[in-house]
Amino acid sequence: MPKESTRATKRKAADKSEKAAKKGKKDKNAPKRALSAYMFFSQDWRERIKAENPDAGFGEIGKLLGAKWKELDESEKKPYIEQAARDKARAEEEKSAYDGKKAADSGSGDGEDDDE
DNA sequence: GGCATGATTGTTCAG
DNA sequence: CTGAACAATCATGCC
Numbered sequence: 001m002p003k004e005s006t007r008a009t010k011r012k013a014a015d016k017s018e019k020a021a022k023k024g025k026k027d028k029n030a031p032k033r034a035l036s037a038y039m040f041f042s043q044d045w046r047e048r049i050k051a052e053n054p055d056a057g058f059g060e061i062g063k064l065l066g067a068k069w070k071e072l073d074e075s076e077k078k079p080y081i082e083q084a085a086r087d088k089a090r091a092e093e094e095k096s097a098y099d100g101k102k103a104a105d106s107g108s109g110d111g112e113d114d115d116e
Numbered sequence: 117g118g119c120a121t122g123a124t125t126g127t128t129c130a131g
Numbered sequence: 132c133t134g135a136a137c138a139a140t141c142a143t144g145c146c
Contacts, residue, residue: 032124036139039126046127058129058136065127066137084140087125095142 031098034091040083041069 042065049061049068056064069077 030123031142033141035125036141038138038140041138042127050128056128058127061128062136064137069138081139084125088141091124091142 029098031095032091034088035084037077037080037084038066038069040087041065041072041077041080044080045069 045065045068046061049056049065053060053064
């Protein structure tokens with residue numbers, strides 16, 4: 001059994017992120033993460049779902065979407081995953097700059113960027 | 117070196 | 132605007 005401990009514990013974290021998704025920021029530069037295959041998958045499917053379910057609302061579409069998603073085959077998700085992988089690469093980049101700036105900023109007091 | 121954690125991402129729909 | 136089911140993720144920190 002593949003790390004059920006990880007899974008069980010993970011599940012817990014999930015229930016938190018759901019609500020605590022937005023609270024206080026930790027990093028000022030917030031390197032943010034990458035999107036998920038689901039994000040890309042939904043972007044492509046959202047039109048289809050509504051196309052075939054013009055009456056379906058969030059409840060139907062949401063559940064239907066997820067249901068179909070799992071229903072798809074690994075190869076079907078592949079294209080979405082690939083997109084996710086693409087975004088992941090971009091996330092990597094942003095993070096690179098994040099920790100990169102972080103380090104550079106370490107001492108100088110240059111007016112670096114932003115802030116809000 | 118592996119585990120747990122957290123943060124995040126996007127859709128739809130509504131008051 | 133924001134949240135809530137729906138799902139993945141996966142990078143990072145932590146000893």
